[in-house]
Amino acid sequence: GESVGLHLPTLSVQEGDNSIINCAYSNSASDYFIWYKQESGKGPQFIIDIRSNMDKRQGQRVTVLLNKTVKHLSLQIAATQPGDSAVYFCAENMSGYALNFGKGTSLLVTP
Amino acid sequence: EPEVTQTPSHQVTQMGQEVILRCVPISNHLYFYWYRQILGQKVEFLVSFYNNEISEKSEIFDDQFSVERPDGSNFTLKIRSTKLEDSAMYFCASSGGTAQETQYFGPGTRLLVL
Numbered sequence: 541g542e543s544v545g546l547h548l549p550t551l552s553v554q555e556g557d558n559s560i561i562n563c564a565y566s567n568s569a570s571d572y573f574i575w576y577k578q579e580s581g582k583g584p585q586f587i588i589d590i591r592s593n594m595d596k597r598q599g600q601r602v603t604v605l606l607n608k609t610v611k612h613l614s615l616q617i618a619a620t621q622p623g624d625s626a627v628y629f630c631a632e633n634m635s636g637y638a639l640n641f642g643k644g645t646s647l648l649v650t651p
Numbered sequence: 652e653p654e655v656t657q658t659p660s661h662q663v664t665q666m667g668q669e670v671i672l673r674c675v676p677i678s679n680h681l682y683f684y685w686y687r688q689i690l691g692q693k694v695e696f697l698v699s700f701y702n703n704e705i706s707e708k709s710e711i712f713d714d715q716f717s718v719e720r721p722d723g724s725n726f727t728l729k730i731r732s733t734k735l736e737d738s739a740m741y742f743c744a745s746s747g748g749t750a751q752e753t754q755y756f757g758p759g760t761r762l763l764v765l
Contacts, residue, residue, distance in 0.1 A: 574753065583742050583756035629693065629694065636751045637684070638696040
């Protein structure tokens, strides 16, 4: 079946560097994509979203890029800080209700 | 800033017992959801609820599960006869005036079935 998946299960970066977390999706009908951050023992925290009529969206220190041609989504975090250490999930919304989450990438920021 | 709250934070129960997990969604939101996350796995959709009825459910959400909005603020998930494999984190989420808006998640209830 169609699914959302992540290329890298873990990512280690140095404080101050930029981080890029990637996600592949296979359902061409998906039209809304979201990145969530999950810290240990907590619920998913919304970071940024993008709709399929856009290629790029920027937030505070974060940018999401959507490449519909290759069905690829990425999250860029500028000047990564220790507080950014968490698991990052991409999710797609196909039906308008259910979010289909990817498996998650663990980001570890080292000093 | 408004947030989704959930109680209890932890629940331990015996297999076969009924549990009710409680959520207070963000006050002006109209769409409500339950998800679960088995330890070390991804977050999985269970059910969505709008206008006092289920709008979508996954294959996980079988007859042992039910949801209810008993009053204007609470949203509950009931598991009638818990199984060992129901042990997971259960997250409530809510979103605003249309279906495809940002879903905001609560902190979760960790359910352990013994």
